[in-house]
Amino acid sequence: MTSPLLIKGARPYGEGAPIDLLVRDGVVAAMGADVSAADATGAEVLAADGLVALPGFVDLHTHLREPGREDTETIATGSAAAALGGYTAVFAMANTDPVADNAVVVEHVWRRGREVGLVDVHPVGAVTVGLRGEKLAELGTMARSAAGVRMFSDDGLCVFDPLIMRRALEYTRALGGVVAQHAEEPRLTVGAQAHEGEVAARLGLTGWPAVAEESIVARDCLLAQHVGARLHVCHVSTAGTADVLRWARNRPAGVAGRMAEAVVSAEVTPHHLLLTDERLTDYDPVNKVNPPLRTGGDAEALRRALAEGVIDCVATDHAPHAVQDKDCEWAAARPGMLGLQTALSIVVRTMVETGLLDWRGVARVMSERPAEIAGLPDQGRPIAVGEPANLVLVDPDARWTVRGAELASIAANTPYEGMELPARVVGTVFHGRPTSWDGKVRH
Numbered sequence: 001m002t003s004p005l006l007i008k009g010a011r012p013y014g015e016g017a018p019i020d021l022l023v024r025d026g027v028v029a030a031m032g033a034d035v036s037a038a039d040a041t042g043a044e045v046l047a048a049d050g051l052v053a054l055p056g057f058v059d060l061h062t063h064l065r066e067p068g069r070e071d072t073e074t075i076a077t078g079s080a081a082a083a084l085g086g087y088t089a090v091f092a093m094a095n096t097d098p099v100a101d102n103a104v105v106v107e108h109v110w111r112r113g114r115e116v117g118l119v120d121v122h123p124v125g126a127v128t129v130g131l132r133g134e135k136l137a138e139l140g141t142m143a144r145s146a147a148g149v150r151m152f153s154d155d156g157l158c159v160f161d162p163l164i165m166r167r168a169l170e171y172t173r174a175l176g177g178v179v180a181q182h183a184e185e186p187r188l189t190v191g192a193q194a195h196e197g198e199v200a201a202r203l204g205l206t207g208w209p210a211v212a213e214e215s216i217v218a219r220d221c222l223l224a225q226h227v228g229a230r231l232h233v234c235h236v237s238t239a240g241t242a243d244v245l246r247w248a249r250n251r252p253a254g255v256a257g258r259m260a261e262a263v264v265s266a267e268v269t270p271h272h273l274l275l276t277d278e279r280l281t282d283y284d285p286v287n288k289v290n291p292p293l294r295t296g297g298d299a300e301a302l303r304r305a306l307a308e309g310v311i312d313c314v315a316t317d318h319a320p321h322a323v324q325d326k327d328c329e330w331a332a333a334r335p336g337m338l339g340l341q342t343a344l345s346i347v348v349r350t351m352v353e354t355g356l357l358d359w360r361g362v363a364r365v366m367s368e369r370p371a372e373i374a375g376l377p378d379q380g381r382p383i384a385v386g387e388p389a390n391l392v393l394v395d396p397d398a399r400w401t402v403r404g405a406e407l408a409s410i411a412a413n414t415p416y417e418g419m420e421l422p423a424r425v426v427g428t429v430f431h432g433r434p435t436s437w438d439g440k441v442r443h
Ligand SMILES: NC(=O)N[C@@H](CC(=O)O)C(=O)O
Pocket: 063, 095, 155, 156, 157, 182, 288, 289, 290, 291, 317, 319, 320, 334, 335, 336, 337
């Protein structure tokens, strides 16, 4: 039994006058004027004056690297980074070693997440055996395991075979799940190193064309609508993909197959909202990521699509890598960048400071929509009496300077090194218990 919490002086969604929140037995027990001194007896007080209270963030796309690359991240260190970043649930991608393509691995990840106890760790199951794209993994066994897997993805690689993709959509539909697709037509990205465009041409890097993403997203929207399944598009990176998603969402129900039952959702990463391929000119592999950083026009279109709801949510694609896999020549470096502890600040810079989203909107894209997409009943809930106490407290006026070495991850590959960013996560409350406060993890 954890002791009650009295959060004093916070503003839910940054609206209205500051109020007090009493948290007891994992739920919001009282709010505002309801909180009497007697009710709060024995409660730990968290001074939250001037802080914005939001529902705890949900990350649909995290790489925790355990099992296999515990030299770069573990479920423990990744959970700490999540708690410090304001997250109360994360989805751990399946491209581990061994691959999470069976019940043993997903149950291990799920159990270890519970033992660490800083955030709900939901393992993602691989779509195909060994991520090879050839044979469906045992989706049903993973769904029925203790981990209760509902999201399946070969992320890192694309489920390129349209028949395998169709079958995966049909099976996950029967399981009440969703396929999260890393959209990259592999034939169009052979040897690709950077966004195909003017910068790559100047730098002599083989191009990763936007159409390699857009063509797969179009195909998969059609397939999902044909079989009435749920498709989630990972890390949308181009203006064209936003157009395809807008088109797919606006198709009249009943045009094809089981269209009316299909649901297409999509995520964008903080780095694709902020960074562009202009950063590649110094060949620093910290900027190497898949899909690659695109143009300023793409970033602008992604921001608008997120504000509009054409892209549902923000997901970090937190991808820790060892020094030797990043401090090397561009072509040899692995793609991916850290994201959990900087996501909120980047969303504030790109979406709040620009007037595209208010704090309600931040709650929608970082908590509510991802919780709905993943089917989590106790995350992304309104801040209200009787609701689960998964909360984040944000200082909207704080400024901080990113230092990779100071982040909780083992790896330090942040593209924001030395940058001063707006807004800081001051605390995270996870099922009624503080998991981080003032930059420190609380076990
Ligand atoms: N995003 C990346 O550049 N890398 C990811 C894989 C992925 O998300 O495709 C990784 O596992 O490192």
